[in-house]
Amino acid sequence: MVEAVANIGVxxxxxxxxxxxxxxxxxxxxxxxxxxxSHEKTDTLLSEHPEAEFVGTTDYAGFAxxxxxxxxxxxxxxxxxxxxxxxxxLTKVFEPGDIIVDGGNALFTDTIRxxxxxxxxxxxxxxxxISGGEEGALKGPSIMPGGSAEAWxxxxxxxxSIAAIAEGEPCVTHVGTDGAGHFVKMIHNGIEYADMQLxxxxxxxxxxxxxxxxxxxxxxxxxxxxxxxxxxxxxxxxEVLKQVDAKTGKALIDVIVDQAGAKGTGxxxxxxxxxxxxxxxxxxxxxxxxxxxxxxxxxAAASDLPGPxxxxxxxxxxxxxxDVRLALYASKIIAYSQGFDxxxxxxxxxxxxxxxxxxxxIWRGGCIIRAQFLNRITDAYADDPGLVALLxxxxxxxxxxxxxxxxxxxVSTAAIAGIPSPAFSSSLSYxxxxxxxxxxxxxxxxxxxxxxxxxxxxxxxxxxxxTLWSGDRSEIExxxxxx
Ligand code: 6PG
Numbered sequence: 001m002v003e004a005v006a007n008i009g010v011x012x013x014x015x016x017x018x019x020x021x022x023x024x025x026x027x028x029x030x031x032x033x034x035x036x037x038s039h040e041k042t043d044t045l046l047s048e049h050p051e052a053e054f055v056g057t058t059d060y061a062g063f064a065x066x067x068x069x070x071x072x073x074x075x076x077x078x079x080x081x082x083x084x085x086x087x088x089x090l091t092k093v094f095e096p097g098d099i100i101v102d103g104g105n106a107l108f109t110d111t112i113r114x115x116x117x118x119x120x121x122x123x124x125x126x127x128x129x130i131s132g133g134e135e136g137a138l139k140g141p142s143i144m145p146g147g148s149a150e151a152w153x154x155x156x157x158x159x160x161s162i163a164a165i166a167e168g169e170p171c172v173t174h175v176g177t178d179g180a181g182h183f184v185k186m187i188h189n190g191i192e193y194a195d196m197q198l199x200x201x202x203x204x205x206x207x208x209x210x211x212x213x214x215x216x217x218x219x220x221x222x223x224x225x226x227x228x229x230x231x232x233x234x235x236x237x238x239e240v241l242k243q244v245d246a247k248t249g250k251a252l253i254d255v256i257v258d259q260a261g262a263k264g265t266g267x268x269x270x271x272x273x274x275x276x277x278x279x280x281x282x283x284x285x286x287x288x289x290x291x292x293x294x295x296x297x298x299x300a301a302a303s304d305l306p307g308p309x310x311x312x313x314x315x316x317x318x319x320x321x322x323d324v325r326l327a328l329y330a331s332k333i334i335a336y337s338q339g340f341d342x343x344x345x346x347x348x349x350x351x352x353x354x355x356x357x358x359x360x361x362i363w364r365g366g367c368i369i370r371a372q373f374l375n376r377i378t379d380a381y382a383d384d385p386g387l388v389a390l391l392x393x394x395x396x397x398x399x400x401x402x403x404x405x406x407x408x409x410x411v412s413t414a415a416i417a418g419i420p421s422p423a424f425s426s427s428l429s430y431x432x433x434x435x436x437x438x439x440x441x442x443x444x445x446x447x448x449x450x451x452x453x454x455x456x457x458x459x460x461x462x463x464x465x466x467t468l469w470s471g472d473r474s475e476i477e478x479x480x481x482x483x
Contacts, residue, residue, distance in 0.1 A: 006033035006055045006066045008158055009073040011086050013041040017076030019137035020103065020130070020162070021045065025052040027161040033057055033066035033073075064093035070154055071098040074128075079104040087114060087125070096122025099151045103130045105265055108179035108186060108272075111146065112350070115178040124151035127178070129185020131367035132164065140164035142367035143172040144188070144359075146181030164366025167375070171362040176352030183272075183346050184359055187339045190269025190283040192233075192368050193262075194335035197286035197423040199237050202328045205410065206321055208419055209314040214251035218242040224325055228399070229332070231371030260290035269342065276345040281430045282335040285422035312417035320413075326406035331427035333399060336377060337390035338430070357381030389434070400431070 007029070010021040013036040022045075025032045031053040036042045039058055046056045057063040064071060071094050075086050083102055090100050100123060102111065111127030118125035126147030130137065143159050145152065152174040163172040175181045206217055218241035225234045243252040266287040273280040292299075314320045340356055347354040360377035363369055380393035387393055391400060400407075411428050414421035433439065448454035455464045 004065060004068045006031045007068055007072070009033035009035065009063055009067050009071070011035050011063070011073055011075045011090070012077035012082075013045055014076070014078075015134050016103075016130075016137050018045050019134055020074065020076055020141075021054065022049060022052060023138050023140070023162045024158070025049070025054055030158070030161065031055060033063055035060070035063040060089045060093045064090075067098075069095070069098070070124075071095070072101070072154060072158065073099070074101040074103045076103050079106045079110075083110075084114070087118065091118060091121050091123055094121075094123050097124070099124040099126060099147075099154060101126045101128050101145070101147075101155065102182075103128050105129070105185065105189070105263070106182050107268055108146075108183040111179035111182045115147065119148075124148055126151050126155060127182040128159070129181050129188065131185065131188055131369075133368065136164065136366050136368075140171070140366050142188075142362050142365060142370070144175050144181040144184045144362065145172065146175055146178055146183075148177065149174065163362075164370075166361070166365030166370075169361060171364065171366045173355075173358045173362050175359070176347065176350075176354050179350065180347075180352040180354060183350070183352070184343060184354065186265055186268050186272065187343055187346075188363065188367060188369060189265035190273075190280060190286075190342070191335055191339040193266035193269070193286040193290070194282040194339075194423060195231075195233050195332060195369055197289050198282075198328050198331050198335070198427075199233060200289075201414075201421045201424050202324045203237070203241070205324050205414060205419055205421065209312070209320055209413075209417070210317040212317075214241040214253045220321060224328075227325070228329055228373055229325065229371075231373075232368060233371075259294040259296065261294070262287070262290050266290070269339075272346070273342050276342060276349060278338070278342045278345045279430060280338040280342055281426040282331060282338055282423050285426045289420070289422050307418035308416060312413075312419075323406035323410050323413075326403035327410035327424050330400050330403035330407045330431070331424050332373075333391055333396050334427035334430055335423075337396070340377075340390050355381075355385075356387075357385065391431070391434075404431075 008024055010017050010032060013021065013034060021032050021034050024030050033055045034042055034045060035057045042056045046054055055066045057066050073090060075083060077083055077086055083104055083106060087100060094100065100118060106127055115125040115127065124147060126145050129144035130141045132141035140163055143163050145155060145159060156174065159172045160170040163170040175184050203217055206212060206220065218238040221234055221238040221241065225238065241253055245252040245255045248255060266283065270280060270284045270287050343354055343356060343359065357378050360374050360381060364374040376395045377390060380387060380390060380395060390396060407428055411421060411425045414424065445456040449456050449466055450469050453466050455466045458465055
């Protein structure tokens with residue numbers, strides 16, 4: 001029988017799991033029980049880090065007996081069936097009051113289902129979004145746990161000890177019950193998709209508009225990283241663009257196949273937004289842009305379709321680059337604003353008490369979308385917790401005011417030049433849609449009523465109306481009809 005000396009355990013020792021286990025073991029007071037289905041990974045971890053406070057285990061029973069009570073284990077396996085299998089095994093050897101944490105990128109509705117099933121055994125189940133990639137897992141990620149308040153009492157101090165620190169505060173908070181943590185992580189990833197797409201569009205416009213090399217554009221991104229755009233993704237864009245391919249001596253970006261992969265979290269964000277009725281157009285365009293890129297046969301077939309006849313040149317590269325920077329900033333504000341709208345709608349639908357300001361806070365460090373301007377989002381929600389749209393907060397209103405002329409120039413230039421800018425342009429359309437006094441939705445309502453008697457509301461009186469439209473539809477009758 002293994003002695004119960006570990007206060008926390010990790011199941012699944014691929015890179016993310018091993019790094020998280022190493023992070024946990026490096027913090028004062030933690031002893032970490034580790035388990036992996038194939039023992040080699042456990043042996044490698046233990047032999048490569050003899051100094052770490054690990055207890056290696058070879059089966060689930062041994063893993064459970066290595067843990068002090070309440071037993072707390074973080075599952076770090078690939079989301080999906082593997083997670084269910086590990087949960088099954090752990091529920092066999094754990095007892096009521098123990099805590100199972102799923103640290104993978106699970107779909108939040110799976111987490112809701114799992115939490116409900118595990119709760120029936122008396123064991124706590126916590127779905128925790130963990131962001132920051134391999135380095136974040138090791139040095140300090142941003143952590144978004146859901147689950148019960150009871151589980152958070154035990155788990156909170158442990159997660160606080162390993163999370164990234166931003167402005168002196170650990171990047172972890174109890175997001176809400178059951179699937180709330182994975183829901184918020186899903187939104188994080190949706191914003192990550194939008195952010196990356198916007199960066200891609202900015203790079204493409206500058207490259208094709210000015211003819212600058214990837215290395216030169218890397219320098220531009222380095223400079224941008226000293227502005228309001230300061231963020232991890234801008235920083236690593238410079239690194240990626242600078243990279244030279246060892247095999248050919250070319251810029252590495254030019255030898256990477258231009259077909260973007262996706263594991264699905266961006267698509268989930270959009271699917272969920274569709275169900276909730278929230279327009280996350282920037283995120284949706286980012287997901288679709290990856291899909292479009294990954295259709296080589298269609299792209300090859302379409303490659304000789306006509307584009308603009310006039311050759312596009314940028315007269316004043318410096319002004320153009322600044323325009324692109326501001327268009328990126330304004331579009332980024334839209335992406336975050338839309339993401340937060342989806343959090344509000346999700347919280348409402350699933351009865352989660354999510355504090356938007358706290359979410360902005362825990363995204364300031366450790367995670368992939370960490371950015372200087374998350375502080376501004378935190379401030380905006382602190383000043384007005386009931387803020388209906390982030391982009392209407394004074395700081396962002398002013399930021400967009402300063403950026404909008406550039407934004408419009410960039411979107412129209414991209415259209416004239418035949419350069420795809422789906423995230424830039426959809427974000428601008430969203431902005432113009434939101435601020436419009438009248439939308440053509442009135443016409444949509446008229447058409448719906450015409451062909452399907454779907455009714456409409458009037459601007460000048462309460463009630464629901466149906467018109468007896470002209471022609472052979474004139475005899476259609478309905479309550480409250482107008483002529
Ligand atoms: C993070 C990342 C991480 C992962 C994405 C990649 O927050 O650390 O979001 O979760 O890198 O899932 O997603 P795609 O493979 O879909 O781009």
